[in-house]
Amino acid sequence: MSSENKQERGVHRRTFLKGAALGLAAATLPGAEADASIWESFFQKHFREMNDKEIKQVIERLEREYEQKYKKKISVGNEKALPGVLFGYGLDLSRCIGCRRCEYACVDENNQSKDPQVHWITVLRFKKGEKWVDLEESEKYYNPPLVPEADYFYMPVQCQQCENPPCVKVCPTQATWKEPDGIVVIDYNWCIGCRYCMAACPYGARRFNWADPNRKPEEINAKTHYLGNRPRYKGVVEKCTFCIQRTRNGRYPACVEACPVGARKFGNLLDPDSEIRYAIEHKRVFRLKEDLNTYPKFYYFFAYGV
Amino acid sequence: MKYLIKNFFIAARQVFIGNTAYYLWIVFLSVFILLGLSTYIDQLQRGLITTAMRDQVSWGFYISNFTFLVGVAAAAVLLVIPAYLYNFKPIKEIVLFGELLAITAITMCILFIMVDMGQPMRVWHILPVLGTMNFPSSLLAWDVVVLNGYLAINMVIAFYVLYRLSIGKEYKMSVIGPLIILSIPWAVSIHTVTAFLYNGLSARPFWNASILAPRFLASAFCSGPAIMILLFQIIRKRSEVEIDNRAIYKIAELIAYAMGVNLFLLGAEAFKEFYSGSIHSYPMQYLYFGLHGKNALVPWMWFASVLNISAFFLFLFPRTRENFTTLNMGCIFVIIGVYIEKGMGLIVPGFIPDTLGEIYEYTPTTPEIITAMGIWAVGAMLYTVLLKFAIPIYTGKLRFETRGQ
Numbered sequence: 018m019s020s021e022n023k024q025e026r027g028v029h030r031r032t033f034l035k036g037a038a039l040g041l042a043a044a045t046l047p048g049a050e051a052d053a054s055i056w057e058s059f060f061q062k063h064f065r066e067m068n069d070k071e072i073k074q075v076i077e078r079l080e081r082e083y084e085q086k087y088k089k090k091i092s093v094g095n096e097k098a099l100p101g102v103l104f105g106y107g108l109d110l111s112r113c114i115g116c117r118r119c120e121y122a123c124v125d126e127n128n129q130s131k132d133p134q135v136h137w138i139t140v141l142r143f144k145k146g147e148k149w150v151d152l153e154e155s156e157k158y159y160n161p162p163l164v165p166e167a168d169y170f171y172m173p174v175q176c177q178q179c180e181n182p183p184c185v186k187v188c189p190t191q192a193t194w195k196e197p198d199g200i201v202v203i204d205y206n207w208c209i210g211c212r213y214c215m216a217a218c219p220y221g222a223r224r225f226n227w228a229d230p231n232r233k234p235e236e237i238n239a240k241t242h243y244l245g246n247r248p249r250y251k252g253v254v255e256k257c258t259f260c261i262q263r264t265r266n267g268r269y270p271a272c273v274e275a276c277p278v279g280a281r282k283f284g285n286l287l288d289p290d291s292e293i294r295y296a297i298e299h300k301r302v303f304r305l306k307e308d309l310n311t312y313p314k315f316y317y318f319f320a321y322g323v
Numbered sequence: 324m325k326y327l328i329k330n331f332f333i334a335a336r337q338v339f340i341g342n343t344a345y346y347l348w349i350v351f352l353s354v355f356i357l358l359g360l361s362t363y364i365d366q367l368q369r370g371l372i373t374t375a376m377r378d379q380v381s382w383g384f385y386i387s388n389f390t391f392l393v394g395v396a397a398a399a400v401l402l403v404i405p406a407y408l409y410n411f412k413p414i415k416e417i418v419l420f421g422e423l424l425a426i427t428a429i430t431m432c433i434l435f436i437m438v439d440m441g442q443p444m445r446v447w448h449i450l451p452v453l454g455t456m457n458f459p460s461s462l463l464a465w466d467v468v469v470l471n472g473y474l475a476i477n478m479v480i481a482f483y484v485l486y487r488l489s490i491g492k493e494y495k496m497s498v499i500g501p502l503i504i505l506s507i508p509w510a511v512s513i514h515t516v517t518a519f520l521y522n523g524l525s526a527r528p529f530w531n532a533s534i535l536a537p538r539f540l541a542s543a544f545c546s547g548p549a550i551m552i553l554l555f556q557i558i559r560k561r562s563e564v565e566i567d568n569r570a571i572y573k574i575a576e577l578i579a580y581a582m583g584v585n586l587f588l589l590g591a592e593a594f595k596e597f598y599s600g601s602i603h604s605y606p607m608q609y610l611y612f613g614l615h616g617k618n619a620l621v622p623w624m625w626f627a628s629v630l631n632i633s634a635f636f637l638f639l640f641p642r643t644r645e646n647f648t649t650l651n652m653g654c655i656f657v658i659i660g661v662y663i664e665k666g667m668g669l670i671v672p673g674f675i676p677d678t679l680g681e682i683y684e685y686t687p688t689t690p691e692i693i694t695a696m697g698i699w700a701v702g703a704m705l706y707t708v709l710l711k712f713a714i715p716i717y718t719g720k721l722r723f724e725t726r727g728q
Binding site: 059063066133139141151152153154155157174183186187188189190191192207208209210211212213215216217218219220221223224225226227228229250251252253254309 | 369370371372374376377378379381382436439440441442443444445446448449454455456457460461462463464467520521523524525526527602605673674676677678679680681
């Protein structure tokens, strides 16, 4: 083979690779037709490193983007934690009937993807008399015609909002952190999607957007919070935020309102007159996987003995 | 400046000119790289849903390959220790090829992390100063530091040695001596930190065992050198580089010890899990016997165990160790055995059963496997190109032009 031929081949290979590189760039980088906001989004700073003005600009951009994408006005709030508030949750296992209404209310409120399906609450079913505290014998796909079933009891699990959250400890980019009111939040624009937090969470509370979140525009809850239920992106992690968009405005989380049997209690742990404090002080509460020292602010208890 | 440009072309020509076999090899690898690229582009567009990973098993084949390759990279140190500390000459002469392998393996590690990321464009968030690196809290931040540091150390050593040789001078130990000494604990650290990355998670009892880091090191010191032994034979056959048999036998002997330790630690782990029989033994039960009728990894794990034990005996006895047929068999056994054990066999059972007790059986999808093969092809091409450039300098055939000449 002549050296000219060889040279040509080298060039071919390079052109080849160049083409491939362009293809890759086209897939990752925003094209010419894309809005300039994609670059703004790319260079967006960490949420906690932005001042109020910068946050305002980011929120305006997000609202523009959402309006473009969903053809409806979606408000993105940024209510801050109130002083003297530490949110806590109580779940009365003696009442829970396993109807999963909390799960569905959560999806309606928090704009999770419908396809692929993302749920922040998992209701586990256990057989009475069998071992259950270690969760190994749980059943999450139970599907009887009617609940409750005589031989079973139920335990909903969601983000336990740990005081000592392993997910926050391991996140390599500080994209998830604990707010002053105790809610563990994620900046969906800072998360790199490494999923280390999912490996670290002992409660299976974190969900990943394996595909583009898919939800009909008319089903979108337009009242959102930056750190809560605003529409997410593919490739980022999400989870329960105690309905930050509601609770920071003095409302109950959607799951608390949806529960038909009043098994769910919510309130301020620092307020001695709150319902949650009453439950903690008068019932025998326990928390999941206490041996791990994560100190969840999610308390399970049995209000009465059935 | 004139010499710099000229020398650049001297070096570049090396890479673009070769015989037919070389071109065929490059074309062969390019096919896999392009295939991998196409599945990766699809994954970028549609998301990681193209993989079999889900919330229950949130890391899979990519992270398995990453873990295995950190071990390969770390094992370059096994060559450095006898070479420089004990001045064992036969190995000292070939340390360079180990360092080039470390550079290649780390590059592949970085690629495997990149393809596993949900938002690869945001990778700068993990960097110090530019982003908000969570150091020292996150072990992943530590891993970024130690892996990039290791890459830098090996690049500086390898390219300094090559540069000195290329201008016809001996390299000065006073310049790279401290770096070589530093590279030894550093190599141990990359694998230790990677082990700690899993080890530190109390949510995953399978990883949350103190035996994890020692086992990581022991198995890395099997697979990395086994790859080296095979590569040395190929290099020896296809170039004028002379590699002393004594070097190969010495490395094989070291593999025997490392595999002995690895098997002992595995036994210790198995005893603890199965004798005590608490729920923390479920992942290991899943691995070797299946759990609740789910047993996707069982045949693989037994296959790996048989390979590792056979390899141990092949490397243990001087007769089989110093016979190239059995030696190479042993190397292949070790590479496959450790690849299964320290890859899928380590990552997947960390998630099975998941933290809420569910068993989701993970088997990588075809696109996932093709993307991974693409990265392996990138690694093979990178190592080929590095050798293509390094060997003529090493044998003295290629010399750069300098003012003095």
